[in-house]
């Protein structure tokens with residue numbers, strides 16, 4: 001591992017990763033080898049937590065392929081030197097910004113979308129012209145192995161290498177010097193990464209989680225809202241960083257909301273018997289979620305199979321902000337429902353909590369929408385939908401406050417692995433001598449006039 005980091009550093013210093021042709025060739029190759037090995041990726045993720053090839057494609061690989069296509073198409077523009085205006089005091093110079101790759105990158109992935117959280121930042125780092133060490137999550141060990149195999153068989157380790165392992169291996173990696181660390185995972189581990197990075201003053205992106213609320217207001221298309229919200233909550237058995245963690249329902253529509261939600265779950269494939277419902281990733285998380293159901297007022301669901309690591313899509317009602325379900329990110333198929341009366345009051349309660357990664361507002365009322373958008377700080381989100389903002393790479397994806405630092409997707413991803421070098425490029429045929437000594441009032445007057453500070 002240490003040897004690979006050293007050889008990647010050496011390779012980067014040869015400028016081998018910097019040409020646009022190289023970057024595009026490698027991205028093309030990545031898409032080809034992923035496509036060729038799609039069956040392997042499908043089998044691996046199914047072994048990890050019974051995720052179907054349908055969902056592997058719709059929620060992981062299709063987004064990865066899109067990222068590659070977009071980077072290939074747009075990176076010549078993204079990486080172009082950009083001319084900018086020159087200020088008067090630098091007259092005769094030309095000014096420009098040169099995007100340059102940061103260098104040697106460490107990417108640490110999460111297990112819940114093992115391919116997306118690993119490969120999406122890898123693609124952005126490749127597009128920006130860096131070398132990469134990828135450390136996928138050990139909890140999705142089959143997916144991790146599949147990525148290791150595909151990368152090791154097709155890429156020069158001096159350019160991209162996958163290092164498998166858990167805490168021990170990650171800790172060892174974190175002791176080394178990188179030019180950027182990109183981490184996806186929990187808030188708790190995010191703090192460990194931040195601390196380790198500070199030792200070398202390494203810049204970081206932290207893509208973390210948190211408790212993302214969904215507002216179901218009295219002025220919404222309730223049927224459509226429930227359809228979209230239930231899909232988003234129980235997709236991946238709730239193991240999604242952007243999943244609506246809890247619902248805030250206006251009291252006037254609560255009864256109907258619950259009825260429709262139950263009906264929606266019953267008509268879906270999210271059941272223990274059905275083959276398209278994913279498992280909880282491991283025994284610990286299964287037990288953690290079962291414990292959360294203890295003594296709760298379960299409106300729907302609540303059944304589980306500990307051995308099979310399945311938990312039924314479950315709706316819990318009569319929840320308050322003081323409940324233990326509201327203490328940590330649920331990250332599983334349990335939906336707490338909190339009733340509210342006044343929007344003003346419920347906004348205050350949400351604002352008193354850490355800034356969430358996402359927030360969703362189900363409403364047809366512009367006043368309600370704008371009030372929530374203006375008053376609550378959160379990473380990103382959607383109106384009358386949940387999760388789907390992740391698929392639009394024209395907007396940044398990332399957290400704020402405790403839900404993360406930095407963002408990526410599309411050009412935002414390219415930027416997160418790029419340094420923008422600002423240059424004032426001055427010819428020697430002209431010099432404005434007023435900054436040199438001997439100083440005089442006359443010169444000062446000219447300086448003030450030129451910089452607009454009369």
Ligand code: NAD
Nearest residue numbers: 109110111136137166167170185186189207208209210241
């Ligand atoms: P995690 O923090 O437990 O693990 C993430 C990575 O950190 C893994 O690769 C793991 O090996 C490593 N790690 C774990 N403990 C470590 C330690 N003590 N020292 C060093 N490295 C360590 O997170 P997870 O369980 O894989 O993922 C779930 C969390 O990730 C949730 O909070 C979820 O919201 C968040 N998440 C965020 C995004 C996003 O894009 N914002 C995406 C997916 C998941």
